[in-house]
Amino acid sequence: MPIAYTKEQGTHEERRTFAIISHPDAGKTTLTEKLLLFGGAIREAGAVKGKKARRHATSDWMEIEKQRGISVTSTVLQFGYRNRRINILDTPGHEDFSEDTYRTLTAADSAVMLIDAAKGVEPQTIKLFEVCRMRGIPIFTFINKLDRQGKEPLALLEELEDVLGIRSCPMNWPIGMGQDFRGIYNRRDTRFERYTSRGEETSNIQADDIDSPVLRDALGPELHDQLKDEVMLLDIAGDPFDPELIAQGKLTPVFFGSAIANFGVETFLNEFIDLAPAPGVRQTDQGPVAPADKSFSGFVFKIQANMNPAHRDRVAFIRICSGKFERGISVNHVRTGKKVNLAQPQQFFGQGREIIEEAYPGDIIGIFDPGVFRIGDTICESGSFHFEKLPMFSPEHFARVSVKNTLKYKQFHKGIEQLSEEGAIQVFRQANRTEDLVLGAVGQLQFEVFEHRMKSEYGAEVELINLPYSFARWIETTQDVEKLSYDRYSNIIVKDKDERVVMLFPNEFSIRWLIDKNPGVVLHSTSFDM
Ligand code: G4P
Numbered sequence: 001m002p003i004a005y006t007k008e009q010g011t012h013e014e015r016r017t018f019a020i021i022s023h024p025d026a027g028k029t030t031l032t033e034k035l036l037l038f039g040g041a042i043r044e045a046g047a048v049k050g051k052k053a054r055r056h057a058t059s060d061w062m063e064i065e066k067q068r069g070i071s072v073t074s075t076v077l078q079f080g081y082r083n084r085r086i087n088i089l090d091t092p093g094h095e096d097f098s099e100d101t102y103r104t105l106t107a108a109d110s111a112v113m114l115i116d117a118a119k120g121v122e123p124q125t126i127k128l129f130e131v132c133r134m135r136g137i138p139i140f141t142f143i144n145k146l147d148r149q150g151k152e153p154l155a156l157l158e159e160l161e162d163v164l165g166i167r168s169c170p171m172n173w174p175i176g177m178g179q180d181f182r183g184i185y186n187r188r189d190t191r192f193e194r195y196t197s198r199g200e201e202t203s204n205i206q207a208d209d210i211d212s213p214v215l216r217d218a219l220g221p222e223l224h225d226q227l228k229d230e231v232m233l234l235d236i237a238g239d240p241f242d243p244e245l246i247a248q249g250k251l252t253p254v255f256f257g258s259a260i261a262n263f264g265v266e267t268f269l270n271e272f273i274d275l276a277p278a279p280g281v282r283q284t285d286q287g288p289v290a291p292a293d294k295s296f297s298g299f300v301f302k303i304q305a306n307m308n309p310a311h312r313d314r315v316a317f318i319r320i321c322s323g324k325f326e327r328g329i330s331v332n333h334v335r336t337g338k339k340v341n342l343a344q345p346q347q348f349f350g351q352g353r354e355i356i357e358e359a360y361p362g363d364i365i366g367i368f369d370p371g372v373f374r375i376g377d378t379i380c381e382s383g384s385f386h387f388e389k390l391p392m393f394s395p396e397h398f399a400r401v402s403v404k405n406t407l408k409y410k411q412f413h414k415g416i417e418q419l420s421e422e423g424a425i426q427v428f429r430q431a432n433r434t435e436d437l438v439l440g441a442v443g444q445l446q447f448e449v450f451e452h453r454m455k456s457e458y459g460a461e462v463e464l465i466n467l468p469y470s471f472a473r474w475i476e477t478t479q480d481v482e483k484l485s486y487d488r489y490s491n492i493i494v495k496d497k498d499e500r501v502v503m504l505f506p507n508e509f510s511i512r513w514l515i516d517k518n519p520g521v522v523l524h525s526t527s528f529d530m
Contacts, residue, residue, distance in 0.1 A: 016110070022113065023119070027259045037262070039086060076090065089108050090104070106390050138252075160254070182194065295322060300374065302423075303422045318365050322361055324360060391526040415460055428502060470506060477521045
């Protein structure tokens with residue numbers, strides 16, 4: 001039963017599929033709303049619920065959502081803009097930050113990195129950036145909240161380089177900030193956009209070059225001189241605009257603006273549309289698959305359970321990589337070797353989502369899943385190949401789990417197996433301790449969701465005891481891991497669900513210690529590198 005979010009057609013060349021990566025409160029919801037406004041997907045600001053409103057408006061498909069008032073699930077938004085179809089993948093951010101957030105990035109072709117000008121590069125942004133870097137996708141930076149006093153623009157660029165190690169190329173440059181914010185100067189088309197407070201029409205002043213008298217008139221001599229100096233510095237000392245490097249994710253174009261005032265957003269969107277890549281070639285174990293290939297293929301990057309409390313529905317989200325999806329298509333489910341018909345009776349779910357007849361590479365479709373799919377599964381119309389494996393990311397929270405009532409042991413194991421296959425939680429086993437397991441999660445909330453689902457879906461109440469670890473490292477060594485030199489009080493060795501050896505660490509110091517003491521041992525922060 002396919003579900004997607006639009007009736008609009010087109011081909012993959014028009015698709016731009018991206019995720020916004022940011023730290024909570026940087027303004028992702030606000031920016032998304034403005035992008036939707038430009039796309040005509042919503043008519044007025046406020047249609048996307050603000051955080052406070054969201055607390056009361058979350059769907060009630062799951063008790064935990066109600067209890068915590070947050071959305072545990074993520075969605076895809078599609079809209080048309082100019083001649084493009086845009087898919088924004090929502091990356092769950094706040095307490096619901098989880099492995100899903102990372103995996104969603106594997107379905108994106110580019111990322112928009114949103115930064116609060118006052119806060120600079122924050123921890124969650126760093127983590128998400130690393131995943132994007134690993135994939136080599138282009139990253140576009142939007143520095144937000146210029147209507148408030150923040151860090152100096154040059155200091156922010158330096159931070160990008162120092163903290164994230166990425167070179168930057170400002171596409172526009174702010175004039176003033178906070179109370180003194182006057183607007184942005186667009187370097188490529190030498191256009192000054194005057195800052196207007198919320199709701200007012202932006203006014204543009206087109207200059208022939210930066211020395212133009214119309215700019216001087218508009219800014220006054222002092223600000224104009226300051227702008228000239230700063231832009232000259234960028235011209236001389238900054239990185240030049242280089243589409244090649246941008247495409248490789250080695251240079252990030254930087255835009256300034258204020259999402260709340262809807263200022264700089266349209267300029268950003270227009271440049272983004274021109275520079276962001278259409279869906280590209282993806283690697284498989286049988287060679288590359290191009291979006292223009294006739295035969296349909298895709299992979300499951302997320303499974304969402306219990307969308308509807310009345311049914312035990314699961315929805316598998318599939319990123320289309322090649323061909324054309326048509327309702328009723330019959331595909332090979334490569335892992336099991338079975339044929340799956342994507343044409344069972346259809347249902348609507350959620351609000352405003354529509355059943356689709358066809359979809360193209362770059363699009364995300366939701367398939368009601370009777371329990372067939374796992375994260376990372378490939379489906380294809382012809383042939384039998386696997387897209388590159390989705391990595392497991394290092395959890396940051398660990399807990400020992402056991403079943404409260406031993407009579408429920410069978411249900412406990414079934415639940416653990418299914419939830420780990422679904423990717424809701426990572427499960428590790430420790431040699432000599434088969435009676436209990438170690439769970440890993442990227443966000444603490446995953447444990448709560450796990451506990452809740454074990455009880456409500458499998459009838460097994462569990463006991464969780466938090467463990468003092470914060471890092472998992474997949475170990476690459478030719479030696480017997482037990483013989484490695486490591487601190488048995490602070491680290492433990494476990495195996496993941498694919499029997500790979502993993503060590504758990506309480507802090508970065510203990511990771512460095514192990515590397516120092518064991519030359520030749522390589523530690524990986526994801527299973528991807530193995
Ligand atoms: P998030 O999804 O990244 O967590 O951020 P969100 O858009 O919810 O924005 C976080 C807060 O920052 C909100 O204020 C929002 O209004 C504010 N904000 C977003 N963009 C800008 C901007 O360009 N300038 C300024 N000054 N503020 C901005 P809040 O008071 O926490 O929530 P709300 O009551 O406005 O919903």
